[in-house]
Every structure is written in C-alpha cells, then in structure tokens.
Amino acid sequence: MTQLGATITSEGIRFAAWSSSARRLWVSIFDEQGNRELDRLELAWDGNGVHSLFVSGLAAGARYGLRADGDYAPERGLWFDPDKLLTDPYAVEIDRAYAYHWRLAARRNEGADTASLMPKTVTRALPTAPPTLPPLFRPGGLIYELNVRAFTKLHPDVPQEKRGTIAALAHPAIIEHLQRLGVSAVELMPITASIDERHLPPLGLSNAWGYNPVTFMALDPRLAPGGLTELQGTVAALRRAGIGTILDLVFNHTGESDRLGPTLSLRGLDNNAYYRHRPDGGLVNDTGTGNTIACDHPAMREMVLDTLRHFVRQAGVDGFRFDLAPVLGRVDGAFDPEAPLLQAITHDPVLYDRVLIAEPWDIGANGYQLGNFRPPFLEWNDRYRDDVRRFWRGDAGMVGALATRLAGSSDVFNRAGEPASRGVNFIAAHDGMTLADIVAYERKHNAANGEEDRDGHNENLSWNNGVEGETDDAAIVTARFEDQRALLATLFASHGTIMLTAGDEFGRTQKGNNNAYAQDNPTTWLDWTGRDQALERYAWALGALRQAVPALSDTRFLTGEPIEASGVPDVAWLTETGELLDATDWNDTSRHRLVMLFGGEDNRLAVLINGDRRQCVFTLPAREGFRWHPAIETQATDLARPLPGRSVNFMIESRAGDGGARKGSR
Numbered sequence: 001m002t003q004l005g006a007t008i009t010s011e012g013i014r015f016a017a018w019s020s021s022a023r024r025l026w027v028s029i030f031d032e033q034g035n036r037e038l039d040r041l042e043l044a045w046d047g048n049g050v051h052s053l054f055v056s057g058l059a060a061g062a063r064y065g066l067r068a069d070g071d072y073a074p075e076r077g078l079w080f081d082p083d084k085l086l087t088d089p090y091a092v093e094i095d096r097a098y099a100y101h102w103r104l105a106a107r108r109n110e111g112a113d114t115a116s117l118m119p120k121t122v123t124r125a126l127p128t129a130p131p132t133l134p135p136l137f138r139p140g141g142l143i144y145e146l147n148v149r150a151f152t153k154l155h156p157d158v159p160q161e162k163r164g165t166i167a168a169l170a171h172p173a174i175i176e177h178l179q180r181l182g183v184s185a186v187e188l189m190p191i192t193a194s195i196d197e198r199h200l201p202p203l204g205l206s207n208a209w210g211y212n213p214v215t216f217m218a219l220d221p222r223l224a225p226g227g228l229t230e231l232q233g234t235v236a237a238l239r240r241a242g243i244g245t246i247l248d249l250v251f252n253h254t255g256e257s258d259r260l261g262p263t264l265s266l267r268g269l270d271n272n273a274y275y276r277h278r279p280d281g282g283l284v285n286d287t288g289t290g291n292t293i294a295c296d297h298p299a300m301r302e303m304v305l306d307t308l309r310h311f312v313r314q315a316g317v318d319g320f321r322f323d324l325a326p327v328l329g330r331v332d333g334a335f336d337p338e339a340p341l342l343q344a345i346t347h348d349p350v351l352y353d354r355v356l357i358a359e360p361w362d363i364g365a366n367g368y369q370l371g372n373f374r375p376p377f378l379e380w381n382d383r384y385r386d387d388v389r390r391f392w393r394g395d396a397g398m399v400g401a402l403a404t405r406l407a408g409s410s411d412v413f414n415r416a417g418e419p420a421s422r423g424v425n426f427i428a429a430h431d432g433m434t435l436a437d438i439v440a441y442e443r444k445h446n447a448a449n450g451e452e453d454r455d456g457h458n459e460n461l462s463w464n465n466g467v468e469g470e471t472d473d474a475a476i477v478t479a480r481f482e483d484q485r486a487l488l489a490t491l492f493a494s495h496g497t498i499m500l501t502a503g504d505e506f507g508r509t510q511k512g513n514n515n516a517y518a519q520d521n522p523t524t525w526l527d528w529t530g531r532d533q534a535l536e537r538y539a540w541a542l543g544a545l546r547q548a549v550p551a552l553s554d555t556r557f558l559t560g561e562p563i564e565a566s567g568v569p570d571v572a573w574l575t576e577t578g579e580l581l582d583a584t585d586w587n588d589t590s591r592h593r594l595v596m597l598f599g600g601e602d603n604r605l606a607v608l609i610n611g612d613r614r615q616c617v618f619t620l621p622a623r624e625g626f627r628w629h630p631a632i633e634t635q636a637t638d639l640a641r642p643l644p645g646r647s648v649n650f651m652i653e654s655r656a657g658d659g660g661a662r663k664g665s666r
Helices: 148-152 166-170 172-181 227-240 266-274 298-315 325-329 340-347 382-393 399-406 474-492 533-548
Strands: 005-008 012-018 024-030 037-042 044-047 050-056 063-069 142-146 185-188 244-249 319-322 355-358 378-381 423-425 497-501 571-574 593-598 604-610 617-619 626-630 647-655 663-665
Touching: 012 266, 024 050, 037 050, 063 266, 142 148, 142 172, 148 166, 166 172, 166 227, 172 227, 172 533, 227 244, 227 298, 244 298, 244 355, 266 298, 298 340, 325 340, 378 382, 382 399, 382 423, 382 474, 399 593, 474 497, 474 533, 474 604, 474 647
Parallel strands: 142 185, 142 497, 185 244, 244 319, 319 355, 355 378, 378 423, 423 497
Antiparallel strands: 005 012, 012 050, 024 037, 024 063, 044 050, 571 593, 593 604, 604 647, 617 663, 626 647
C-alpha cells in the first residue's frame, strides 16, 4: 500500500489518506499555534482508496488535519461531514490532548466547524531510529504492569516536572526499584493519545487508564511531552538496566464510541470500512465501548501492522500486549486463531521475534478464548487468578486446582501438545481490585465513578478478614499482611510468566474500587511515602529468589515425571508430613496445605503452602549429606513482621556435613 500520513521531503510534504467511500478529501493547514486555518487543499484520488497531495514549501512542524465529504446517512454507516476536522489515522504527533465536547458528536450542519476543538497533527521528521535488537524479555520472566502517570505522579525522588511522564521511568530511583524486584519487562498501559468518555467530564472525572484511543501511533502529549524521542530514550535507559518494554495497545475500539459518540478520525473518513457493523447497519459492540474495529479489513490490518512496526523501529520496544485480543482475530465476526492479522503479525520480518501477549477475551459471541491463541502468543491467565484467590480465600477443595496453576496450567495451554506454558500468571491487574484490596474488601466500592456502583465486576473472589475496608484492629491488619505475602509468594513460585501490577508489592489500595479507570487522582496514584516497606522488602526477596532458582522461571509444564535421564521427577507434591499426596489427599475438600518439591540432583527447592489460619510444622524428606534451610528468612525484621499462621515458605536443600535440619514452620 502507498505510504500514508505526512511524508516530509526537502521540497515539501506529501499527504496521503485512505478512504474507499469519501467523494472528496482535504488537508487543512493551520498556523504555528494550530489555531487558525491557513489553507484547505483537496487531495486527489490515486486509486485503491488512496487520496494524496504534495504541497511544496511546507516543512517539518506544519500542523494539519483532514476533512472528508460524501453521503451523510448514519443509518447506513455514513458520517461524512466536512465541518468535522479529523486526525490523520497515521499521525505520529499531535499538538495537544483530546478533550470531549458535545459539538464533536453533533449531526451534520448542527455543530459548526470543530477545528477549534481538535488537536492538530504535527509533521515531524522521525528521530534517528535505534539499532534493532532482540527483545530482552523471555517467557518465564516478571512483567511489571504500570500506569505511566499514576506510577510516578507522587514519587518524591522524581523531579516535579517529570512526574507522571514516560521520561520519569528512566529515573535512577525507578530503575533501582524495578531491578530489586527482578522485573524483566515493564508493560506500559496505553500511552497513545486518548479521549474521555462523554459521560465523564460532567462528573468531574477523566479517563486515567487510556483505553480509549483515537488513533494508534500518536503518543499522548500529557504522558510524552518530549514526543517519540522521550519514549525512545526511556526504552533505551530501561534496556541498559536489563529491563524490556512492552506496550499495551488498543486495536479493538476507539473513542469515537457508539452512534452518539464524537467524529474524530476513522468514523469521518470511512466508518463502514474501519468499524464492524451488524446486518441492520448498527455498530457491532464486542468491546462494551460502543464500536469494534474491523481488524479483518485490509486497510485496518495494514494500519495495525504499520503501528507495531513503528514502535519497534522507532522506539525499540520488546513487544506488545493486546487489549481484548479476540477482536484482532475476528473474521466476519467469528474468532479464528489463524486470522490473517494474527498470522501477519507472527510472520512479519520486523515483528516475528517480538513479545506478543493477548488478553484472550472480549464480550462478543464466543469471546472467551483462553488457550486458543497460537504460539508465540502469551495469554493472560484469569483461570490462574481466580483459582489462586479461591484457595487463599479458604474455599473448599482447591488444592488440586492450585497445584495445576502452579505447574503451568497444562489443562489450558497443553491442548495441542505444547511443552511449555504460554500463560501470564497474575493475581491482580489494573482492571479489578488491587492485591491489598482483595484481602480487605468483600465487595466493590465504586460509588466515586458516578455510576451508582453498577460498573465493575460484582464477583471479586475477595475477602475482608472480618471488617470491610480500613481498620485499626491489629489482628486484622496482621492477617491482611499475611495474606498479601502469601499471594505474592504464590505468584513468584508459579511456573510460566508472571505479572505484577505496580504498587501491589507494597500494599497499594483503591479503597475497594475495582474499576478505577476514571480516577486520575490519589485513588490510582501510587503513594510512595505511605507504602508498606516490610511487604516491599519481602517482594524484593521473592524477586531475588526467582532469579536465583532457575526452576521457578522455567516455563515447561511440571508433570511429576523424571527430568531427562536423572530419574528425579521435576516436581513432587507432598503433604505437610512429607508424604506424597495420594488420591484421598487430593480429593480431601478440607485440605488447605501443600508442599511443592522441585526435583534436582544437588539443590532442591520446597515451597511450603499453609492455607490454614492455624500454625503447622512441615516435615520435609531427608537425604544423607544434605540439609534444609530457609530460602528467605521470613522472620528477619528487615523482611517481614512475625506471622501467626497462614503463609508460604521456601526451603532450599543443599549439601551439608550432617543431615541438618529438615523442618520448616508455617
């Protein structure tokens, strides 16, 4: 396809846009401030849907927007209105953030010209591309999901002018924290320019997460005031520290929303091509946001690929997480794991080796596709999330499910005989309760979102330890600390890739809000000065242990079979008395204790899991010439507070002169 967007040459700028149904397209040129329209020039039809125009004398820095005309018949999916200034879908930089205004959604001839309400696309020569390097991240590593703005907005060590920006992630204090956790890659929640949903401004709220994009390449100027150069520099700084960067991208819908939403870009250029529609002409809503991108359309497919290539070539990112990823694989509305777009991504010469992570569900027909993406896609594993929460909540009969999740979820990811897990194990994510809130709230508390608590999931598999929300009761505070530590330890002991959401390592809370997308305020901003430093130090110790013991980050399924020729099984599942669990033990619905013993000729690691509130002495198998000792000294005052019962302990067996100790408590 012809290069789209604005191409800068020494003689001027060539503008090109795609629309199969617009009768006329124009480029509107604006002054240096982007406020006054200087000229409106019509693009010529080049064939194959491309409209283009070369404007001599224009240079980098010029500001522009597009306009399109044709039939206006929303009932037939036609929204052409030359009074609507449109952002170029291939924009790489815009001069200001989007702001919702009712005139952006007005019908033709009812809202006047929208140029004063719209950001202008800035023509900019791309910075020198970094060298193309293989991704740092490898499956089995630790992904650290973070919201760029919320993560550093209140960080005391980051200079005020950088807080809340991509550049802040390169600060030495941030990098040190990530390294101490053992982070393999940061996963940045959407950093491309987005717009607030129309119901938020009247409530005094704004979208804090960014999952409402307008176009796909332009960075949000609030997060990246330094533009693409800022992202490039931060990715490089993280890479020098051994940390990869994964971008969370939204190719399932845009902020143009339903038929009452604003006309900002794709809708005004070719609504019927860029979005999926029902037979009656209405917009398909497989996303819950009012519209669904037509990823099976060739023009949209190429735009997605161009976007991914752009961020690899120009920023050097390791890869991508795809929000509501089944949309990318829907062909004529049905999910196909061999869909042309999914195939194109995995076979593209620029993208083939990148990290690819699917959120494997949307709300459309047959939208739950966990385990059905093809390698090399990794997939968010909500089965892991739910079973681990149920176990630590105290649900009956969860020992077998917990063991399956710890061992890599072969029931989900071994359907085609794959030897290794493609799951991304997580207990909490941006969407839902924080890890601290899981153990402090039995129900959601979303009143601050202005939707009378109707939004967000109703079932959180959470518990409050006796009191809903904040309390000064020392016993409850200790029990919640104990539960958070147990949840973190379970995550770090799991086979496969693991994901931790920023701040969960030190007890961040959203006061029970499980859908805090509209809370760009202290509800989501990380409280660095008030963090639980004891829990944080414990998380650091878990990160160090996972890095030091290769068995923990191995992605191969644990089967209980011998490791190659050693004759030693890769894992043994034991009772607290050190005996192998038999069928009776596995089926005992009252059982809440388990030992996961990793095989090894020399050192062995035992993970002792006590899901009971009562203390327990675990007995581990003895070997002549070896002794057991704690892998993490959990009672040391610099790591954790003393705990009364429920927890996870790690024991290492190593060579010793005598048989040594062979018992571990709790």
